[in-house]
Amino acid sequence: MTQTLFGIEKLNHKYFLFIVMQNNKDSTDDETYRVRKLEITDKKKGFMELLQQLTICDPVTDDEFQNRFKELESYGDDHVICVIENATSSKIIATGSVFIEKKFIRSCGKVGHIEDIVVDSSARGLQLGKKVVNFLADHARSTGCYKVILDCSADNKAFYEKCGFKEKEIQMVKYFV
Amino acid sequence: MQNSKHSTDGETYRVRKLEITDKNKGFMELLQQLTVCDPVTDDEFQNRFKELESYGDDHMICVIEDATSSKLIATGSVFIEKKFIRGCGKVGHIEDIVVDSSARGLQLGKKVVNFLADHARSTGCYKVILDCSADNKAFYEKCGFKEKEIQMVKYFV
Numbered sequence: 001m002t003q004t005l006f007g008i009e010k011l012n013h014k015y016f017l018f019i020v021m022q023n024n025k026d027s028t029d030d031e032t033y034r035v036r037k038l039e040i041t042d043k044k045k046g047f048m049e050l051l052q053q054l055t056i057c058d059p060v061t062d063d064e065f066q067n068r069f070k071e072l073e074s075y076g077d078d079h080v081i082c083v084i085e086n087a088t089s090s091k092i093i094a095t096g097s098v099f100i101e102k103k104f105i106r107s108c109g110k111v112g113h114i115e116d117i118v119v120d121s122s123a124r125g126l127q128l129g130k131k132v133v134n135f136l137a138d139h140a141r142s143t144g145c146y147k148v149i150l151d152c153s154a155d156n157k158a159f160y161e162k163c164g165f166k167e168k169e170i171q172m173v174k175y176f177v
Numbered sequence: 178m179q180n181s182k183h184s185t186d187g188e189t190y191r192v193r194k195l196e197i198t199d200k201n202k203g204f205m206e207l208l209q210q211l212t213v214c215d216p217v218t219d220d221e222f223q224n225r226f227k228e229l230e231s232y233g234d235d236h237m238i239c240v241i242e243d244a245t246s247s248k249l250i251a252t253g254s255v256f257i258e259k260k261f262i263r264g265c266g267k268v269g270h271i272e273d274i275v276v277d278s279s280a281r282g283l284q285l286g287k288k289v290v291n292f293l294a295d296h297a298r299s300t301g302c303y304k305v306i307l308d309c310s311a312d313n314k315a316f317y318e319k320c321g322f323k324e325k326e327i328q329m330v331k332y333f334v
Contacts (some may be wrong), residue, residue, distance in 0.1 A: 060261070
């Protein structure tokens with residue numbers, strides 16, 4: 001939102017009209033809701049609690065978290081988890097991940113797989129999900145992927161269409177537990 | 178009682194891991210039956226093979242070789258994704274399943290899918306998933322899969 005202030009000042013017998021346009025912090029301001037990579041200290045900022053809003057996410061010990069973090073970090077650009085932190089509360093309010101699959105088809109091509117997108121229930125309607133998805137898709141493209149794919153419920157189809165995705169195939173699952 | 182060699186005999190159609198020499202056995206030609214698969218040089222193949230081999234159990238490609246022709250007639254891959262959800266759980270992703278058009282009806286696809294799903298389970302995955310066309314749904318249901326969500330895609334090229 002932009003505020004415009006008008007003022008008139010008299011200087012040296014002349015009148016000057018001042019127009020000041022103030023760019024207030026917008027709810028989607030880049031500084032307020034910057035997307036960055038997950039850091040090992042994010043466990044303290046509610047990362048796991050956020051994931052609980054997505055699906056079953058049993059608490060893990062600090063060791064388990066750090067081990068998993070380091071495993072994923074070792075993949076470098078091939079596995080990126082991003083987050084958005086609320087600067088005021090220092091809590092993680094959005095997250096998503098993408099990993100890069102290397103194939104033989106498509107001239108030894110690569111495909112990005114987006115997973116685990118979640119936006120905190122108190123932070124909906126701020127386009128944070130779109131920011132996260134775009135960040136991950138851009139990362140996949142920058143590493144040379146020819147496409148990026150994801151699975152979602154029918155309810156979420158419209159959201160991903162707004163992110164530039166199109167429905168393609170069906171997902172099938174076999175559970176072991 | 179004579180036990181004749183059966184078309185699905187374990188010896189004739191054994192599932193094994195992809196080997197670096199499989200480029201000479203028609204691996205890329207088989208993949209062409211699945212989708213766009215431009216020829217690659219031996220170097221490109223070997224580089225990709227070594228990259229995938231470095232992932233160890235986290236990325237596994239399997240094949241079935243016809244012992245008579247020494248040609249590959251089926252293949253599939255599974256990679257293991259590590260998550261934070263589900264108690265730092267793991268999910269297997271099955272990809273690129275293809276059976277040679279001349280070798281259909283021998284349950285080779287099912288052998289490949291079962292091999293990959295078993296591998297995912299053995300590495301501790303809580304589930305294994307894949308995407309497929311509606312036409313192939315019945316095949317995967319026979320392999321014990323159930324339809325769950327929809328796949329969405331964004332192409333860059």
